[in-house]
Amino acid sequence: MPYISTDNYVVLCHGFPGTDSMMGLSYFNGIKDDLTSRGCKVITPKVSMTGGIDERAKQLDSQIGKLLDLHSSSTKPDLHLICHSMGGLDARRLVHFSGLGYNVLSITTVSTPHYGSPLASLSEGCVSRSLCQLLPSCLSGSEKAMNDTTPERMAIFNARYQNVPGIKYFSVTSKFHPFINHILYATNRFIKNDTDSKYPEAFGENDGMVSVNSAKWGEFLGVVSDKTSHFGVVGWGFLGILAGDSNYDAKDMYRWLVDNVARKVEGKAE
Numbered sequence: 001m002p003y004i005s006t007d008n009y010v011v012l013c014h015g016f017p018g019t020d021s022m023m024g025l026s027y028f029n030g031i032k033d034d035l036t037s038r039g040c041k042v043i044t045p046k047v048s049m050t051g052g053i054d055e056r057a058k059q060l061d062s063q064i065g066k067l068l069d070l071h072s073s074s075t076k077p078d079l080h081l082i083c084h085s086m087g088g089l090d091a092r093r094l095v096h097f098s099g100l101g102y103n104v105l106s107i108t109t110v111s112t113p114h115y116g117s118p119l120a121s122l123s124e125g126c127v128s129r130s131l132c133q134l135l136p137s138c139l140s141g142s143e144k145a146m147n148d149t150t151p152e153r154m155a156i157f158n159a160r161y162q163n164v165p166g167i168k169y170f171s172v173t174s175k176f177h178p179f180i181n182h183i184l185y186a187t188n189r190f191i192k193n194d195t196d197s198k199y200p201e202a203f204g205e206n207d208g209m210v211s212v213n214s215a216k217w218g219e220f221l222g223v224v225s226d227k228t229s230h231f232g233v234v235g236w237g238f239l240g241i242l243a244g245d246s247n248y249d250a251k252d253m254y255r256w257l258v259d260n261v262a263r264k265v266e267g268k269a270e
């Protein structure tokens with residue numbers, strides 16, 4: 001289908017753990033270039049790989065100002081934030097800062113743990129060290145990020161940082177059923193099969209790191225795929241294609257997300 005683009009800036013906010021580029025690989029695999037080729041003005045700020053939400057939100061603000069060279073601008077640019085995983089929490093915190101040098105029109109979150117992830121609680125207390133050891137090795141040294149995304153702390157975060165009037169909030173996620181040889185097999189099974197009477201949103205069908213219910217915020221646009229993981233929605237699902245992941249067309253999804261804000265926020269039409 002033909003997609004409508006936006007005349008405003010699109011800010012791709014990366015999740016945890018990650019940065020705009022690691023070992024020469026883009027976090028949003030091919031997505032920035034694809035959107036740019038379609039006329040979007042795209043920036044990809046770099047924030048701490050493993051910092052807490054407050055730290056990352058401050059860095060996000062600084063990076064946006066630097067990338068847009070706001071010191072030399074007399075007008076405030078309009079932005080759409082499209083954020084994967086913890087990047088969505090950074091964005092939600094960011095818009096509560098005073099004196100921003102830009103206008104945030106919308107925040108779209110992709111597989112963001114708005115109600116927390118039980119994996120964060122596991123890592124925090126190491127209730128199950130054998131399961132913790134199966135988590136991606138890049139979680140090492142990530143205490144601040146993990147602690148901030150427990151269901152308990154996200155309940156506090158949600159009460160403190162509610163939606164800002166005038167900003168449109170959207171969300172999407174994925175889910176999958178991995179084979180036993182997938183890196184997220186153990187975490188997928190744990191989130192799917194365990195329960196918590198106090199924080200039920202954190203459990204159930206999931207993408208290996210975040211449950212479907214935890215990813216819902218604002219206007220929920222749906223489960224974009226039932227065959228791809230937390231990595232697949234940023235273009236890296238093909239790395240686990242032999243383990244039950246899928247080579248999901250993440251580029252097409254981000255075109256659709258831009259189209260969504262162009263239509264619903266900016267009022268554009270074909």
